[in-house]
Amino acid sequence: MNTTPLTFTTYTFKVGLSEAQWAMISAMRFKDKTTNKTVPLKVEVVSLLYGTDHAVATSYIQYEGIEHHLNDPLTSQTRMTATGEVNRDVRQFGANIKSHNLQMTIDCHAPVSLFALLDHEGKTVIHTTVLGDCVVNDKFICTRCALLEVKSHSDN
Secondary structure (H helix, E strand, O other), X not given: OOOOOOOOOOOOOOOOOOOOEEEEEEEOOEEEOOOOOEEOEEEEEXXXXXXXXXXEEEEEEEEOOEEEEEOOHHHOOEEXXXXXEEEOOXXXXXXXXXXXXXXXXXXXXXXXXXXXXXXXXXXXXXEEEEEEEEEEOOOEEEEEEEEEEEEEEOOO
16 A cells, blocks of 8 residues: 555646646545544645736546546646644645535644755755645545655745
8 A cells, every 4th residue: 555645646747837826735545534444535725826816726626536636727626724833843744626426625744843944045955855745525524644855935
C-alpha cells in the first residue's frame, strides 16, 4: 500500500508559471472519525492565483471507487477557502467542492515547523510537507498523511 501522498493529476501551465502562485492539497488514507475504519477516499485540490485577484481551482476526488475529475475552472466546482496562510504557527489549507453528485468541505493544516523550504528564488518561495492533517465533511480524517504545498511571493 502506498503511504506517501502523491498528486494524481497532471497540470499544464501555458503561460506565466514563474508569476503564478499556488496552493495544493493531496491526501489519502482517511478514516471515519466515529468508527476509525478506513475510508476509500483520495482528494487532490490545486488552486492557481495569477496577480492578486484571479484564482482558478481544480480537484480530483476518488471516493468509494468513483473518480471525480472536477478540472473545468469555468464551472467553479472547486473553491479554495485557505491557501497556506499562517495562523499561530500553523499553515491552513481548505476547499469547498460542489458538483451535481458530490459535496465536500476539506480542511487541512500542519505546523509551520513541518514544512520544508522547497525553493527560494528572488521573491518566490515554495513550502511543502507530507505530514499534514485533513478533515473532510467533519467526518473523515487523515493524520500526518497529506501533501500540502504553497508557492507564494514573499515581501522579504
